[in-house]
Amino acid sequence: AQSVTQLDSQVPVFEEAPVELRCNYSSSVSVYLFWYVQYPNQGLQLLLKYLSGSTLVKGINGFEAEFNKSQTSFHLRKPSVHISDTAEYFCAVSEGYSSASKIIFGSGTRLSIRP
Amino acid sequence: EAGVTQFPSHSVIEKGQTVTLRCDPISGHDNLYWYRRVMGKEIKFLLHFVKESKQDESGMPNNRFLAERTGGTYSTLKVQPAELEDSGVYFCASSQDPRATGGIYGYTFGSGTRLTVV
Numbered sequence: 001a002q003s004v005t006q007l008d009s010q011v012p013v014f015e016e017a018p019v020e021l022r023c024n025y026s027s028s029v030s031v032y033l034f035w036y037v038q039y040p041n042q043g044l045q046l047l048l049k050y051l052s053g054s055t056l057v058k059g060i061n062g063f064e065a066e067f068n069k070s071q072t073s074f075h076l077r078k079p080s081v082h083i084s085d086t087a088e089y090f091c092a093v094s095e096g097y098s099s100a101s102k103i104i105f106g107s108g109t110r111l112s113i114r115p
Numbered sequence: 116e117a118g119v120t121q122f123p124s125h126s127v128i129e130k131g132q133t134v135t136l137r138c139d140p141i142s143g144h145d146n147l148y149w150y151r152r153v154m155g156k157e158i159k160f161l162l163h164f165v166k167e168s169k170q171d172e173s174g175m176p177n178n179r180f181l182a183e184r185t186g187g188t189y190s191t192l193k194v195q196p197a198e199l200e201d202s203g204v205y206f207c208a209s210s211q212d213p214r215a216t217g218g219i220y221g222y223t224f225g226s227g228t229r230l231t232v233v
Contacts, residue, residue, distance in 0.1 A: 004157070036224075041226070042226055043118070043119070043206070043224045043225050043226040043227060044206060044208075044224035044227075045224070046222070090157075102148065102160045102163060102174075103150075103160065104160070105150075105157045105158035105159070106157055107155070107156055107157040108155070108157070
């Protein structure tokens with residue numbers, strides 16, 4: 001069975017500092033990986049996704065993630081964060097390639113940016 | 116285009132009462148999903164509609180939850196009777212037929228309904 005582990009429930013970071021949000025997954029088959037973000041009082045928004053190809057994936061708002069099959073990880077990074085990045089971030093996995101596949105989410109990481 | 120819309124945004128009800136959540140997907144999206152996040156835990160899949168048919172309801176917690184999608188448009192999720200452990204945020208998402216999008220992954224989530232059972 002698939003599962004996703006986000007190792008940090010909260011990450012406080014100073015503005016303009018780099019950040020890495022960690023995600024590990026388990027699955028017996030090939031997976032497709034995602035990072036979603038939920039800003040305060042908004043819905044879930046797709047940040048980026050890995051389906052195949054290059055293991056370094058670039059998303060919106062300057063975020064990127066690297067798929068590491070041997071370590072079963074998909075960590076999210078940003079070189080310099082802004083106050084506006086304050087949100088909750090969810091790592092997710094799907095075994096299906098199509099839009100008809102359900103997603104398994106991690107428990108989320110709250111990113112708080114200090115000025 | 117309008118996004119996925121959920122009503123109400125917040126609901127506070129007493130234990131034992133009934134609550135109905137509504138989701139309006141993006142027009143033309145055949146796939147509609149319900150997810151739930153309870154008490155800061157992970158977001159969990161509840162069920163998946165393809166048009167008006169339930170494709171997968173393996174995540175529905177028990178028979179107090181009833182989901183419908185009459186006519187293949189909007190969907191409702193009814194909780195009857197509500198229990199304290201039902202409190203959480205209920206998300207709806209929709210997506211097109213992957214054949215229409217070349218298989219490209221495209222979920223769109225709503226803002227969620229925050230349900231509090233007291």
